[in-house]
Amino acid sequence: MGERREIQLTVNGEAVSREVEVRWTLVDFLRHELMLTGTHVGCEHGVCGACTVLLDGRSARSCLTLAVQADGCDVTTIEGLSPKEGLSPLQQAFADHHGLQCGYCTPGVLCTLTEFLETNADPSEEEIRIALSGNLCRCTGYQGMVDAALAYVAARKSQLA
């Protein structure tokens, strides 16, 4: 057994205190210890984006971050982005616009877009495509995701108007 350390962090709004092996990646900790299996493991070298979570509000690869590094941090996963019942407006937009098929990349995509859309009130299609460049999708393709993001932005703008 490897070296272990106690960490305290907030995951989806709840305080968590656990002993972790220092070599565990954050994604394995989330999935195997906290049973938050919505965050997926893809390539394990930071290319595919399936494991993207929000670390202190910023999207990050949870396969390239150690669990021990999240000590004291605020982690949000797809479970934390989802309402207790039903879908969030962004999730609903994905459903409406065929933004997912197999769903493997979707949690990472939604984490990326959550941060991106919080910091960009009115992004262009090209900016959305660049924002999604770090999340690989191998089935649906990106058109539905881009349509969903644009529809979400348009709905948000009309609500604010």
Add this chain to the structure above:
Amino acid sequence: MKPAPFSYHRPESVDDALAMLANLEDAKILAGGQSLMAMMNFRYLAPEHIIDINRIPELTEIREEGDGIRFGAMVRQRDALDSPMVQARCPLLIEALENVGHIQTRNRGTVGGSLSHLDPSAEMPAVFSALDATLHVGSARGTRDIPIADWSLGYMMPNLEPDELLVGITAPCWPKDHGYAFLEMARRHGDFAMAGAGALMTLNSDGTIARVAVALTGVDTGPVRLHDAEIALIGQLPSEAVFAAAAKSAETVAGIDDVHASAAYRQRLAVVYARRALIKAHDRTLQGRA
């Protein structure tokens, strides 16, 4: 795969980190982790000790220093991008950073980590090469200032001893009205570049070139300055033909041959991108005057 077991250390000051580097055998510095963690997951690397420098506040500062900007080694790429000072005084770095990986990797990846990892295709080394930056290195034995020209010793081999840590980078800023451009060729936005070029330029009042810098990435093992092109351009009246002739010197840079691109193709790209970067930097020089 998963990383092999290691001992984890989290110093809270540079001095503590340097003491650990001096005393621990087979230790690796963990900066943003966007390259190291991938290499450890695949067990290309299995260090005995990891020294995590993510909780050292003194390494995260961006501040004005003389005519330049000093970046702590642990400044996140995202924070450099968001810095109004960097946007105003060092726009070449901003334009290059937009091509560095993706939002998620820039949120964690650091300026110093990229320079220390020294991937041949990385943007940061070329930018700091164009800027004639100085790297500040520390160890328990003392400190060294290293000009960027002496930083790359070979393929992914920075000028760092095993007990040394890159603590900061000082980049002299160009005058307010300078032109700049960073352009690269990658198969997908954010992928490693097959080749790229950064250029900086100022003009004399008669429109001739006063000062120019061109640096390449992705062609040779480290960043390359096109000194011959720069010397040839100074005093010239800018034109596309003049820039094309100067960019030709990129043909002679040794190209890396690998699965992503052949050496000949990289050299060809280097010429094209050096020319385009010069033209765009010149265009922006004129915008600055308008």
